[in-house]
Amino acid sequence: MNRARRVSPLGPASPTVATVVTFATVATVLLATTAPSALAQTVAAPTNASGTVANEPTPLAYFLHGAGPAAKPVLHLDWILTGICSFVCVVIAVMLGIALWRRRKDEEAKAITEGGGLNFVFIGTGISVVALLGIAVYMLIVLARVADPPHEPAFTITVTGYDWWWKVDYGKGDGDRHFTTANEIHIPVGVPVLVLLKSADVIHAFWVPQLQGKTQAIPGLVNRQWLEADLPGMYRGQCTQYCGVQHAHMAFEVYAEPQAQFDRWYAAQLRGAPAPATAQVSRGSKLFDERCAGCHTIRGSAAAGVQAPDLTHVGSRRLLAAGTLVNTTENLMDWIQHVQKIKPGTLMPDMKLTPAEAGDLSAYLATLR
Numbered sequence: 001m002n003r004a005r006r007v008s009p010l011g012p013a014s015p016t017v018a019t020v021v022t023f024a025t026v027a028t029v030l031l032a033t034t035a036p037s038a039l040a041q042t043v044a045a046p047t048n049a050s051g052t053v054a055n056e057p058t059p060l061a062y063f064l065h066g067a068g069p070a071a072k073p074v075l076h077l078d079w080i081l082t083g084i085c086s087f088v089c090v091v092i093a094v095m096l097g098i099a100l101w102r103r104r105k106d107e108e109a110k111a112i113t114e115g116g117g118l119n120f121v122f123i124g125t126g127i128s129v130v131a132l133l134g135i136a137v138y139m140l141i142v143l144a145r146v147a148d149p150p151h152e153p154a155f156t157i158t159v160t161g162y163d164w165w166w167k168v169d170y171g172k173g174d175g176d177r178h179f180t181t182a183n184e185i186h187i188p189v190g191v192p193v194l195v196l197l198k199s200a201d202v203i204h205a206f207w208v209p210q211l212q213g214k215t216q217a218i219p220g221l222v223n224r225q226w227l228e229a230d231l232p233g234m235y236r237g238q239c240t241q242y243c244g245v246q247h248a249h250m251a252f253e254v255y256a257e258p259q260a261q262f263d264r265w266y267a268a269q270l271r272g273a274p275a276p277a278t279a280q281v282s283r284g285s286k287l288f289d290e291r292c293a294g295c296h297t298i299r300g301s302a303a304a305g306v307q308a309p310d311l312t313h314v315g316s317r318r319l320l321a322a323g324t325l326v327n328t329t330e331n332l333m334d335w336i337q338h339v340q341k342i343k344p345g346t347l348m349p350d351m352k353l354t355p356a357e358a359g360d361l362s363a364y365l366a367t368l369r
């Protein structure tokens with residue numbers, strides 16, 4: 001029996017055509033979803049009165065939008081790498097398809113002689129080597145481009161990773177310009193800010209995907225990074241090095257604001273807490289000094305603990321406990337009394353409070369705006 005070899009009905013040129021079409025489709029979809037209108041909508045996420053952020057970015061939004069001179073080159077690298085990898089997958093799938101389609105009959109297969117088809121191996125290896133080397137060089141170029149900010153940083157902040165929250169120091173070593181906050185970073189839009197990264201315990205990693213790559217925070221070492229956003233808005237950040245049970249709840253937010261708004265925020269953060277104005281607030285303040293001051297600081301009061309977030313302006317933050325809860329009065333009181341249910345294993349104990357104590361403390365905390 002000598003049946004004619006089956007020939008692909010598509011003809012020899014069609015695999016290439018199919019690949020090109022698939023690749024073009026992928027590229028078009030990517031480009032369409034990154035149109036400027038989509039970008040502005042997802043990235044600009046102003047806080048509204050109720051404290052919720054409109055258009056909160058989705059976790060993978062960083063693949064579609066970058067918002068700064070450090071993010072853009074990385075974004076393009078992402079797309080090109082994805083394009084190349086998808087292209088390779090498609091080519092291999094098509095070749096596999098052709099091989100299956102043109103499969104030899106069993107008796108013919110036995111007749112295959114050694115050494116046949118080796119050219120394909122040489123050509124394939126050659127193409128792979130060239131492509132991988134090209135990618136490696138391109139990656140190094142991108143790394144070099146984003147290593148330093150395009151111009152002098154406007155100022156420096158120090159970010160320290162703790163299990164499981166971030167301490168943020170502004171104006172460190174600058175006397176009356178220094179203050180400490182937690183889990184919320186504000187930067188002026190359009191200028192680079194230098195970030196010195198430290199750790200108080202284990203290795204953490206600081207990552208604001210839409211603005212920058214990842215940088216580790218290592219005990220005993222000071223690493224550097226810089227942040228710059230082209231557009232005002234909120235950019236979510238996350239610890240990206242596993243650091244213990246609550247690693248997933250170690251998020252933070254970066255707010256890029258016009259300079260004047262940033263200056264107002266800075267001035268407000270510099271102020272200490274107001275002196276208690278009512279008897280209830282005064283009782284709450286005393287309770288805080290007794291129960292919480294061993295760990296927490298409130299500037300302008302006697303509380304000066306250093307192992308936990310500075311609470312002087314806790315009311316000004318959108319989220320509580322490194323992105324775990326939205327900061328509302330109910331959530332705040334729930335947090336204080338049920339820490340270990342909300343964020344099990346975290347380094348603050350549940351605080352047992354009588355209803356009267358809870359009322360006093362709540363009244364006091366409400367003054368910390």
Ligand code: HEC
Nearest residue numbers: 164165182291292295308309320321322336346347348351
């Ligand atoms: C043993 C130390 C300790 C004590 C005592 C303590 N806390 Fe905390 N507190 C922490 C730590 C650590 C965190 C950070 C938890 C995290 O996010 O993982 C924290 C977080 C918080 C936060 C969230 C802060 C933020 O920026 O999101 C609030 C609010 C808070 N504590 C209030 C209190 C109050 C009020 C008391 C007293 C009734 C108190 N804490 C007692 C250690 C303590």
Ligand SMILES: [Cu+2]
Nearest residue numbers: 204239243247
């Ligand atoms: Cu972590």
